[in-house]
Ligand SMILES: Nc1nc2c(c(=O)[nH]1)N=C([C@H](O)[C@H](O)COP(=O)(O)OP(=O)(O)OP(=O)(O)O)CN2
């Protein structure tokens with residue numbers, strides 16, 4: 412099994428209710444994102460998939476989130492834009508883009524500060 416990891420980032424604003432009271436105020440984070448994909452087989456070039464392809468997909472997803480008020484995006488109307496749900500959104504979006512049944516998203520970690528992150532492990 413091989414696992415590739417791509418690092419990316421976006422800046423956005425959000426409000427969270429039902430968490431710490433300070434989070435109900437409009438505020439922002441510079442999220443750092445780790446995206447991992449896995450698979451068993453290397454291609455004829457000796458790679459699982461070109462890093463460039465995954466970077467391109469992840470960049471597209473980051474552009475949807477960057478400098479947005481996340482609560483106003485349709486996806487987060489039902490599920491609050493916590494770091495957990497952001498990780499789910501990024502993993503689900505990437506899954507739809509990967510056009511290779513041998514490659515799956517293994518985990519996505521969203522760091523909202525230097526000392527706090529949430530990781531989502533999509534089901535197999
Ligand atoms: N499980 C989660 N808990 C919290 C989330 C989250 O996404 N998942 N988010 C928040 C808020 O975004 C809040 O802005 C961050 O709160 P917190 O880490 O408590 O505060 P600071 O950034 O000020 O960090 P300090 O370490 O206290 O300086 C809250 N919880």
Ligand SMILES: [Zn+2]
Pocket residue numbers: 425434438439440523
């Ligand atoms: Zn926050």
